[in-house]
Amino acid sequence: MSAGTPVVPSLAARTRPGSASLADRPVKIDVKDLNFYYGQKRALENISIQLRANVVSAFIGPSGCGKSTFLRTLNRMNDIIPGTRVDGTVLIDNVNIYDPKIDVVGLRRRVGMVFQKSNPFPKSIFDNVAYGLRINGMATSKAEVHERVEASLRAAALWDEVKDRLHDSALAISGGQQQRLCIARALAVKPKVLLMDEPASALDPIATQHIEELIYDLKKDYTIVIVTHNMQQAARVSDFTAFFWLGRLVEYDRTEKIFTAPAEKLTEDYVTGRFG
Amino acid sequence: MASASTALATPDVDAGIARRRTLDLVFQAVALLVLLAVLAALAALVYSILHDGLGRLSWDFLTSYTSRHASHAGIRPALAGSIFIIVLTAGIALPVGVAAAIYLEEYGTRSRMARLIELNIANLAAVPSIIYGLLGLGLFVRVLGFGGSILAGASTLALLVLPVVILSTREALRTVPMSLREGSYALGATKWQTIWYQVLPVALPGILTGLILALSRAIGETAPLITIGALTYVPFLPDSVWSPFTVLPIQIFNWVSRPQVEFAQNAAAAIIVLLALLLTMNATAIWLRDRFQKRRIS
Numbered sequence: 001m002s003a004g005t006p007v008v009p010s011l012a013a014r015t016r017p018g019s020a021s022l023a024d025r026p027v028k029i030d031v032k033d034l035n036f037y038y039g040q041k042r043a044l045e046n047i048s049i050q051l052r053a054n055v056v057s058a059f060i061g062p063s064g065c066g067k068s069t070f071l072r073t074l075n076r077m078n079d080i081i082p083g084t085r086v087d088g089t090v091l092i093d094n095v096n097i098y099d100p101k102i103d104v105v106g107l108r109r110r111v112g113m114v115f116q117k118s119n120p121f122p123k124s125i126f127d128n129v130a131y132g133l134r135i136n137g138m139a140t141s142k143a144e145v146h147e148r149v150e151a152s153l154r155a156a157a158l159w160d161e162v163k164d165r166l167h168d169s170a171l172a173i174s175g176g177q178q179q180r181l182c183i184a185r186a187l188a189v190k191p192k193v194l195l196m197d198e199p200a201s202a203l204d205p206i207a208t209q210h211i212e213e214l215i216y217d218l219k220k221d222y223t224i225v226i227v228t229h230n231m232q233q234a235a236r237v238s239d240f241t242a243f244f245w246l247g248r249l250v251e252y253d254r255t256e257k258i259f260t261a262p263a264e265k266l267t268e269d270y271v272t273g274r275f276g
Numbered sequence: 277m278a279s280a281s282t283a284l285a286t287p288d289v290d291a292g293i294a295r296r297r298t299l300d301l302v303f304q305a306v307a308l309l310v311l312l313a314v315l316a317a318l319a320a321l322v323y324s325i326l327h328d329g330l331g332r333l334s335w336d337f338l339t340s341y342t343s344r345h346a347s348h349a350g351i352r353p354a355l356a357g358s359i360f361i362i363v364l365t366a367g368i369a370l371p372v373g374v375a376a377a378i379y380l381e382e383y384g385t386r387s388r389m390a391r392l393i394e395l396n397i398a399n400l401a402a403v404p405s406i407i408y409g410l411l412g413l414g415l416f417v418r419v420l421g422f423g424g425s426i427l428a429g430a431s432t433l434a435l436l437v438l439p440v441v442i443l444s445t446r447e448a449l450r451t452v453p454m455s456l457r458e459g460s461y462a463l464g465a466t467k468w469q470t471i472w473y474q475v476l477p478v479a480l481p482g483i484l485t486g487l488i489l490a491l492s493r494a495i496g497e498t499a500p501l502i503t504i505g506a507l508t509y510v511p512f513l514p515d516s517v518w519s520p521f522t523v524l525p526i527q528i529f530n531w532v533s534r535p536q537v538e539f540a541q542n543a544a545a546a547i548i549v550l551l552a553l554l555l556t557m558n559a560t561a562i563w564l565r566d567r568f569q570k571r572r573i574s
Contacts, residue, residue, distance in 0.1 A: 080461060082386060109464030119455040121474060131473065132463035182459070189463055 176207025329544030373441030409503030424505030444486025
């Protein structure tokens with residue numbers, strides 16, 4: 001990255017040797033005819049989409065279009081909001097996560113989530129990462145916990161910055177560091193999928209760049225779905241982009257196709273900034 | 277300058293400004309006067325008690341048993357009874373109140389039944405304490421057979437403070453941000469793990485503050501304890517939860533109702549001790565709140 005260039009060049013482009021390799025990836029998340037209701041109001045209408053493994057998929061669209069709501073149906077985070085209802089199926093690794101036999105606690109461990117506003121626990125940096133290991137019984141010895149905490153912080157590119165103050169409060173580090181801590185915390189419990197709800201919207205450009213580079217690195221090991229308001233960010237980090245409008249999925253395709261030659265007029269108007 | 281003010285002049289509005297400013301000052305003065313009147317009443321009360329009681333206050337007064345002779349009488353059993361009963365009340369009211377609040381706030385659904393329960397808890401907080409005394413007499417003293425013991429007294433006072441503890445705990449739970457719970461759920465935590473490891477530690481200072489303030493109401497209660505059969509003359513220290521007992525307010529009540537001036541002085545001295553106990557509890561509540569707040573920030 002050359003100094004003086006404020007705009008980060010497309011990270012995803014570095015792994016775009018040919019379109020065939022990405023389209024060949026197995027389907028990780030297969031959503032069929034998903035409807036979502038807040039009380040009587042239908043917030044998502046007949047969403048069907050296939051998200052592939054080890055790629056970054058971005059959801060874009062104007063505020064209130066349902067992209068965050070849709071993201072939260074993928075780990076059943078909407079379950080905790082009273083008065084909501086879902087129909088349709090969401091298959092992750094060919095298992096319907098809305099099957100009554102599915103244990104939502106186990107699901108959320110496998111489908112991690114990072115939120116718009118970083119929400120570290122008011123505990124030490126170490127305990128933030130160790131929390132998930134402890135509650136899930138994933139590490140038995142102290143040494144094992146320490147090892148996983150270090151590995152997770154390294155994976156989130158935060159280790160070097162915090163290794164000397166692991167037992168300081170997580171609230172004392174910067175906003176960008178807090179968000180990477182939340183990513184480390186999510187990685188610690190070894191998820192398969194990582195959902196990110198506008199993870200950089202509250203961060204400055206440098207911190208945003210850190211997060212974007214991190215997303216690029218993480219897709220080797222995780223399937224990543226990111227909601228973003230920032231179209232440049234979607235263009236930089238994602239391989240596939242889905243455009244949502246008024247609770248419907250308008251278009252879903254390779255990112256460069258969405259931004260250069262979208263099939264729908266609505267998509268074109270949105271990505272060229274004519275509305276939204 | 278002159279031309280500028282002429283340009284800005286709006287005579288019909290300007291005429292009202294002076295009058296509005298005067299009214300502003302009048303209200304400020306009235307508010308200050310009311311405040312001073314209240315403070316003066318409080319100061320007079322404290323002065324009169326200190327004047328009557330301070331001379332009587334001594335180590336002997338704290339450590340002597342009560343007596344027919346005012347100059348030999350002390351508050352040892354009453355002070356011990358008050359402390360014993362308030363600790364036991366806290367021990368009963370805290371787990372029950374917090375558990376009830378957690379259920380209502382975290383598990384309960386927003387049903388019509390839940391709202392009815394909520395309304396009733398708010399109403400219970402306003403029920404006169406003598407009613408709790410009658411309930412305690414019927415339930416703890418007679419049906420459960422606790423007799424006029426410390427356990428019966430503490431159980432009755434726990435019932436009395438329970439509505440306040442539940443309400444303040446719910447308030448404290450509500451201040452815990454949703455984002456914290458979501459962060460925990462997103463890692464695969466169960467509801468109970470989220471409540472125990474994330475929500476309760478953050479809510480704890482608020483819960484403890486509410487508890488202590490509720491207890492400082494309970495420590496001044498006389499009526500419910502007299503109703504359940506607390507004694508006025510106790511020549512021994514309570515040694516178990518089954519002991520008969522007396523508390524400071526009952527001792528004060530007993531001394532105040534006697535004709536001799538010396539006993540009135542004893543009462544004043546005992547009031548000073550009760551006030552000191554109250555202030556200590558309230559100071560503890562403030563200290564706890566500050567300590568936890570600092571720990572959360574740094």
